[in-house]
Amino acid sequence: MRFHHRIAICLMCGLLAGCSEQQTTNHNDGNLDVELVNTLNNIAVENAIITQHTLYPYHFTPNAAELNELGQRDLAVLARHFAAHPGTLNIQGGNVSDDLYKARVAHVLSGLKAAGVDADRIRISAGMPGGSGMPAEQVVTFLQGNTDERITGGLRSTRRVSR
């Protein structure tokens, strides 16, 4: 008789364990789906950020030189890219003053340095501050660590960013 009891108890335990196992599996499947979608979105957005290689005014705290959280995250994506593939980083001025714009550039450069990017291999270009409606192609390029100032697109004026 004890044998029958043992079988009954084992069956009951097996049934209960089976139920909890199923629940765990379903939950894990759901998490996996969410993570897959997030990863795909993340890759797509990161590719777009690298293609644009531009920091816009919305990346900065309003009326301040510091990057906001989104700006820091997007700069980290660009820094990873520039560490392996040096190139040009656009920093759009928007309607900010000249001094604030320079402070923003300096802040971004220090962020890139902190991320291990060789600043001498990165060029910073800028939209004209106060020039609303100006195409992004018409930018002045500043060569960091070089006395030469190169112009890309249509030249309006040349500024040297102090570091």
Add this chain to the structure above:
Amino acid sequence: MRVSCGSQMHRAGALWGVLYLAFLSGCISPEQAEPYRGTDPSAAPRHREDPPPSAKTLYTMADILATQGKDVQCEFVLRRCISQYPRFTPAYNSLAELELRQGRVHEAVDALSRALALRPRDPVLLNNLGMCFLVRREYAEALAHFTEAAGIVPESEKYRANMATCLGLLGRHEESFALLQQILPETQALRNAEILRKAHEKQADLTASAPG
């Protein structure tokens, strides 16, 4: 030998039967077991009170009521949920959603602000508060909230799309288009940017033609 085994089996069967009946009798509530048949309620036997419904139970009930279009009852349940479980933030979210649906934007902002005081870095709350400001045409404020939400969940296309909407309505078309390009194919990004540009122009015309 056979007789002995059979009697043991009978005994075990009886034992299982008794255990089963005991289990079933445990399921019967005291009211069912001994119903009070008197007329004086104060004389009725006092039973242990049922525990209050959990936050999730109330929240699910409110969700069902909202689905059925019973907004008044839904609001009552959500407010009860908030008063009983003030740290359960999904209830604030649902309440704000209901209030926003009824055009009570200020109350929705109030509910979401209280929830954000509890969980300042909840991207859903931040996004929803941004939506309230968008409805109120306070685009700069809305942009700040969407940007914060996008900073917390950078892979979310929804928050970036909401940012693009705000930027477009603020007349910052280049930034708006850049964000749309990050989350949409080129043609769709162009189409959306054009819609936002027209909306901004229309709004500017309305503002210009408004008296005073």
